Amino acid sequence: xxxxRDLVAGYDERTVLDGLDLDLPADAFTxxxxxxACGKSTLLRTMAxxxxxxxxxxxxxxxxxxxxxxxxxxxxxxxxxxxxxxxxGVTVADLVGRGRQPYQRWWRQWSADDGAAVDRAMALxxxxxxxxRPVDTLSGGQRQRVWIAMTLAQDTDALLLDEPxxxxxxxxxxxxxxxxxxxxxxxxxxxxxxxxxxNQAARYADHLVAMRSGAVVAxxxxxxxxxxxLVREVFGLDCVVVPCPVTGAPLVVPGLTCPxxxxxxxxxxxxxxxxxxxxxxxxxxxxxxxxxxxAGNPATTSPAEAGAPAHPAPAATTxxxxxx
Amino acid sequence: xTALTRPTRTAGLPGRTLLRLGPVSLQVRRRAVLVGVVTxxxxxxxxxxxxxxxxxxxxxxxxxxxxxxxxxxxxLVVLDxxxxxxxxxxxxxxxxxxxxxxxxxxARNPLASPDIIGITQGAGLAATIALTSGAAAVLVAPSALxxxxxAAVLLLALGARHGLAAQRFxxxxxxxxxxxxxxTEVVLLxxxxxxxxxxxxxxxxxxxxxxxxxTVWIAATLAVLLPVLAWAGWALNSSALDDDTARGIGLxxxxxxxxxxxTGVVVAAMVTAQVGAVDFVALVAPQLARRLVRAERPPMVxxxxxxxxxxxxxxxxxxxxxxxxxxxxGVLTAAIGGPYLMxxxxxxxxxxx
Numbered sequence: 001x002x003x004x005r006d007l008v009a010g011y012d013e014r015t016v017l018d019g020l021d022l023d024l025p026a027d028a029f030t031x032x033x034x035x036x037a038c039g040k041s042t043l044l045r046t047m048a049x050x051x052x053x054x055x056x057x058x059x060x061x062x063x064x065x066x067x068x069x070x071x072x073x074x075x076x077x078x079x080x081x082x083x084x085x086x087x088x089g090v091t092v093a094d095l096v097g098r099g100r101q102p103y104q105r106w107w108r109q110w111s112a113d114d115g116a117a118v119d120r121a122m123a124l125x126x127x128x129x130x131x132x133r134p135v136d137t138l139s140g141g142q143r144q145r146v147w148i149a150m151t152l153a154q155d156t157d158a159l160l161l162d163e164p165x166x167x168x169x170x171x172x173x174x175x176x177x178x179x180x181x182x183x184x185x186x187x188x189x190x191x192x193x194x195x196x197x198x199n200q201a202a203r204y205a206d207h208l209v210a211m212r213s214g215a216v217v218a219x220x221x222x223x224x225x226x227x228x229x230l231v232r233e234v235f236g237l238d239c240v241v242v243p244c245p246v247t248g249a250p251l252v253v254p255g256l257t258c259p260x261x262x263x264x265x266x267x268x269x270x271x272x273x274x275x276x277x278x279x280x281x282x283x284x285x286x287x288x289x290x291x292x293x294x295a296g297n298p299a300t301t302s303p304a305e306a307g308a309p310a311h312p313a314p315a316a317t318t319x320x321x322x323x324x
Numbered sequence: 325x326t327a328l329t330r331p332t333r334t335a336g337l338p339g340r341t342l343l344r345l346g347p348v349s350l351q352v353r354r355r356a357v358l359v360g361v362v363t364x365x366x367x368x369x370x371x372x373x374x375x376x377x378x379x380x381x382x383x384x385x386x387x388x389x390x391x392x393x394x395x396x397x398x399x400l401v402v403l404d405x406x407x408x409x410x411x412x413x414x415x416x417x418x419x420x421x422x423x424x425x426x427x428x429x430x431a432r433n434p435l436a437s438p439d440i441i442g443i444t445q446g447a448g449l450a451a452t453i454a455l456t457s458g459a460a461a462v463l464v465a466p467s468a469l470x471x472x473x474x475a476a477v478l479l480l481a482l483g484a485r486h487g488l489a490a491q492r493f494x495x496x497x498x499x500x501x502x503x504x505x506x507x508t509e510v511v512l513l514x515x516x517x518x519x520x521x522x523x524x525x526x527x528x529x530x531x532x533x534x535x536x537x538x539t540v541w542i543a544a545t546l547a548v549l550l551p552v553l554a555w556a557g558w559a560l561n562s563s564a565l566d567d568d569t570a571r572g573i574g575l576x577x578x579x580x581x582x583x584x585x586x587t588g589v590v591v592a593a594m595v596t597a598q599v600g601a602v603d604f605v606a607l608v609a610p611q612l613a614r615r616l617v618r619a620e621r622p623p624m625v626x627x628x629x630x631x632x633x634x635x636x637x638x639x640x641x642x643x644x645x646x647x648x649x650x651x652x653x654g655v656l657t658a659a660i661g662g663p664y665l666m667x668x669x670x671x672x673x674x675x676x677x
Contacts, residue, residue, distance in 0.1 A: 002353075048571075048572065050572065070575070072574075074572065074573050074574025075575065078572065080572070081566070083567065084565075084566055084568065084569045085564075087620045087621070088564070089618070089620040090564065090620040091337075091338065091339075092523050093338050094620075098573060099573060101562060101573040101574055102574035106554060106555050106559070107347070107348045107349075107350075107554075108347065108349050109349050109351045110337075110349050110351050111349065118337075132338050142580060151572070154573065225547075232632065277516065319396050
């Protein structure tokens, strides 16, 4: 689907990606993770041809993306940038309609296909009820779904999203991720997203790309590659990786970095941060369980809280549905 | 579920009507049609008023009879003295409205307009030099056009390095405007007083003594640019999107901005060269039209009609308010524009964004 060959990209004087080779699978939900400034957004922007690479190529279905007309790319590849600017006063249906731009000309401003695609996109992203509302009066979560609807209206096989959950509360994060999951599972779209939360990445991704300092450290299914060693290598953070009690996906629990944070259970078992504990030293079963329970609770209860405003049922059931 | 109960959008987006003619389909905002029709009506009323008021006063039926070519004693006053100036006011106002719409949309700023970003000042400097150097009168307009375009080239060169990003574009324009105005002052101070006075009047902008010749130049410019303007009206729809989003939906935002801004400055330079530095019409008309249509960006055709109405009214008021003393139209537009700016500032951002 999307590949990069010897990709060199950056901003002004700074080179962020230096000779990157990567192949992203079609019909999968790929999540790119890595620490701040590791080049994950730069990679996504370059693949989406928002940023011109200094060297190397981005291949879309085997063809160099820079040789394709930008309108044609826009019919095959949708992009949601990190924090798009909401035009003042524009309505939801209007903004979603902009997604039809690659199919329109100034003398052919609307067709039946455009109407059908906009309706489909708004239904899929669950914003049809907001059609006539100005986007700048919506909540953050609603706005994000409107932007996703705009890219869906483009009717593309692939969708690239740059940190689609940043600035959203946990309930809305789950809502957006559920939507992306459904796009892949029910519509067969290829979805590529940059995410910050490793546990969300582990739960939702079919394919994980871990980056550090502009290079890819590991790629593969989260269950196969997401280990404490990988987290230490990529983020420089000591942690325990345990199976998530809800989905069985790897769950990353950071090790204790401040001794004073230790609760009543097993505080003494955790060494001081500077000591760099070996993975085996941390998870005394009691410690592991109590921490996992603490982390697990929000994950199981939050969808229910999340669902209250918009759509309780899908949000609450999805984690179960994804249970292997 | 909600989606199923809603009609499909085959007829276009909410608030719009789809016009179809074979392979051509255009989306028209219904409110824009309404505003357009009402403004056109007001423009016609203002036009008839403008033809009848003055010394001598000509009654409305006589004005209409003269216009229909029936041959009346008032033909000279109505058709030869007042009509050319009225048509010029409408044409120039419309052109200012179009130029302001294009420039404001590129700058994403309601304060941007040819008189703020230096186009008017470039034309003014060139006209001042022509008027005070004893050049032939016919050379004033061409010099002003070149001056306006030169200022535009300077501005685009300063702003284009950064893809004509909104903030830099406006700031570069303000800097260009100040520099050119300073040079103009120097030229005025060193000029012969009589020439200086003529230049001052040009700088304020007046329609007195002007008519068909100037109208033809403005109308020809708009006619030649008509295909570009048709494209621009559509392209403006996405001018409010940020660059990444625009690229994502298959646009080339930098090329598009340069095209829109370039068209805007050509129109602005041409109309300023013909009628002088009439301020504020290009600033006010697009925003007034935007508010009336309740759109997220200025609608071009409505802005043109509102601009035409404003300048016709300003010229009429300038002729009649202190008659027999005639005020240049530019004084009146500035008198409207000043309070309007204050209104913009006071209104500010009341809406949470």
